[in-house]
Amino acid sequence: xxxxxxxxxxxxxxxxxxxxxxxxxxxxxxxxxxxxxxxxxxxxxxxxxxxxxxxxxxxxxxxxxxxxxxxxxxxxxxxxxxxxxxxxxxxxxxxxxxxxxxxxxxxxxxxxxxxxxxxxxxxxxxxxxxxxxxxxxxxxxxxxxxxxxxxxxxxxxxxxxxxxxxxxxxxxxxxxxxxxxxxxxxxxxxxxxxxxxxxxxxxxxxxxxxxxxxxxxxxxxxxxxxxxxxxxxx
Amino acid sequence: xxxxxxxxxxxxxxxxxxxxxxxxxxxxxxxxxxxxxxxxxxxxxxxxxxxxxxxxxxxxxxxxxxxxxxxxxxxxxxxxxxxxxxxxxxxxxxxxxxxxxx
Numbered sequence: 001x002x003x004x005x006x007x008x009x010x011x012x013x014x015x016x017x018x019x020x021x022x023x024x025x026x027x028x029x030x031x032x033x034x035x036x037x038x039x040x041x042x043x044x045x046x047x048x049x050x051x052x053x054x055x056x057x058x059x060x061x062x063x064x065x066x067x068x069x070x071x072x073x074x075x076x077x078x079x080x081x082x083x084x085x086x087x088x089x090x091x092x093x094x095x096x097x098x099x100x101x102x103x104x105x106x107x108x109x110x111x112x113x114x115x116x117x118x119x120x121x122x123x124x125x126x127x128x129x130x131x132x133x134x135x136x137x138x139x140x141x142x143x144x145x146x147x148x149x150x151x152x153x154x155x156x157x158x159x160x161x162x163x164x165x166x167x168x169x170x171x172x173x174x175x176x177x178x179x180x181x182x183x184x185x186x187x188x189x190x191x192x193x194x195x196x197x198x199x200x201x202x203x204x205x206x207x208x209x210x211x212x213x214x215x216x217x218x219x220x221x222x223x224x225x226x227x228x229x230x231x232x233x234x
Numbered sequence: 235x236x237x238x239x240x241x242x243x244x245x246x247x248x249x250x251x252x253x254x255x256x257x258x259x260x261x262x263x264x265x266x267x268x269x270x271x272x273x274x275x276x277x278x279x280x281x282x283x284x285x286x287x288x289x290x291x292x293x294x295x296x297x298x299x300x301x302x303x304x305x306x307x308x309x310x311x312x313x314x315x316x317x318x319x320x321x322x323x324x325x326x327x328x329x330x331x332x333x334x335x336x
Contacts, residue, residue: 056302064294164280
């Protein structure tokens with residue numbers, strides 16, 4: 001078993017996930033990442049898996065591979081998600097189902113299989129990514145927001161189911177950050193959201209790392225079942 | 235693949251580990267008839283969860299096969315595949331065979 005802490009970041013190919021991979025590599029973690037596509041990140045501490053988190057068998061194989069090589073998983077950052085901004089009257093069922101599969105079932109599968117490994121060492125930190133568009137009820141994001149609300153509820157209950165094994169489970173909701181996920185959202189929509197925040201600016205990747213640092217700190221062993229939103233959203 | 239005797243050893247060793255971890259009282263002897271779920275069970279519900287995870291982890295580390303014992307088929311079966319040590323052993327053998335054939 002490796003002496004270094006091992007972290008899994010889902011949705012690690014680009015955007016927030018990629019930033020977090022590099023952030024934690026710099027802190028000495030062995031980082032495993034996954035996305036549907038290949039990653040161009042080359043680092044001796046990083047291993048990439050081309051995995052769709054909604055596919056049960058693929059997630060299981062990925063976790064088995066990590067366990068076989070490192071013998072442990074200390075931290076999971078469930079960042080992988082898909083969004084599709086659309087009025088509900090124009091939302092196809094297939095689009096809704098796919099968002100629920102990736103955002104909810106995918107999060108569940110990664111948490112489930114990683115927790116089975118964490119249990120061995122009676123230690124684990126799980127951070128599931130949600131969004132402020134759920135609590136602010138942003139029009140046009142009904143299914144995406146609903147899927148992320150599900151993630152928050154799932155995480156709160158997960159905290160109670162896994163707490164006995166020293167595993168903490170928390171959620172984190174970022175304000176809009178300029179990533180591919182929101183590049184197609186009209187600027188006036190983004191401006192309206194930002195103008196209603198307590199801190200009137202876009203989120204940054206560093207904001208995300210800051211919250212993750214807090215949740216995964218070994219000293220945060222009594223912080224579980226919580227959700228933190230950026231920008232003053234509650 | 236895994237032979238039944240090896241699977242039985244894994245189930246028994248996992249059960250002993252769960253008794254140690256949970257502090258639940260272990261019976262004088264563990265046989266294939268030892269009840270795991272329901273009336274007269276030697277484990278509570280969380281103990282069963284711990285046992286299933288422990289068996290999965292041992293199968294993976296000792297036989298290099300990753301299985302999910304609580305799959306759709308198992309959870310909807312009329313008779314639980316986790317009922318007794320012997321029934322769970324049969325389930326482990328079947329799941330490993332299924333996974334190996336996939």
